[in-house]
Amino acid sequence: MKQHSAMKPTNFPLKTITVMAIILSVIGIMTTAFKARVSPGGNPESSKMKRDSLASVQAFMDVYKVLMSPRCMNCHPAGEAPLQGDDSHIHIMNVQRGKDGTGLYSAKCSNCHQPTNVPGEHTPPGNPKWQLPPGDMKMVFQGKTARQLAMQIMDYNQNGHKNKEQLLEHAHDTLVKAAWNMGEGRTPPPLTHEEFVAAWNKWIETGGYAPAE
Amino acid sequence: MITLNVNQKSYKVDVDPNMPLLWVIRDVIGLTGTKYGCGVAQCGACVVHLDGEAVRSCVTKVSRAEGKKIVTIEGLSQHNDHPLQRAWQEIDVPQCGYCHSGQLMSAAVLLRENPNPTDKDIDAAMAGNICRCGTYLRIRKAIHLAAEMQRKGK
Ligand code: FES
């Protein structure tokens, strides 16, 4: 474009420009990495708690225990089919995620999963929003280490495009809460929902740190 | 009183809103083409269309169907001439036949959304419809044939 050609760097020595460009991009990358880890898309100043990597990692380890329990992980599978049961076997009928996460053809989630639980054991648990993460944002939990999962949740481009406020809010989502109301015969997550929310908030508010590998 | 639209006809039924839709369709309205297999969404014998989706009517409360369009096997086509029904006849798919209203209703959603399904697509759509007589291979063949008929406008 014309404007660009007017800015030809003929007056600056090439070396200075290269050095400046490197310094600028290093600063740029550092800032992005810092923000992405601490406060995805949000304002770090809005934190109610102080940044504290030890407390943060400790809180995340409680969060991790919940997220890796079958009630959460079964719908965050590494493959295309959800998992089922306390042993996290592949969902019978090998139902598939589909593009938007609501299933495929005549095997859509809500064909069996009703807005509420069906009574009895081995019957479909229910929720009005029942689905898997969509095909273009799989948010896999299965097989992730604590560090990998923490980094994934703090990454705006891997967490369903949630900023800090939306992440905090997400702990109260009806489908997240469904993990504590899964119908008969299914072991609930290892913490209560209240304990989970407390750990989740603490993890994020103290800086959203990922545990070391 | 609950008003239901089944196969484009309106029915007023005096039932508990928690009654499974399957019970209402079979025992109250009297359309017995839809079958009861397991009662817990595991077999697919009870599939009907609810606003075009292949829901399992044994676990669907009748209250969920209010204000929606219900289609049962009796309403899949006017003269039993849906491409799937013709393909089913031509290939002679059923053995005892018990599972096949559910099979057809599931297959109809597949063909509507994917007019040219591969074997993999058929597996994804149909794996939840159990056939104790094991007619799976003929079901697969008939879905391919129906897709072909549908594409050729036959
Ligand atoms: S009777 Fe409904 S799925 Fe078996």
Ligand code: FES
């Ligand atoms: S034909 Fe007998 S159950 Fe399918």
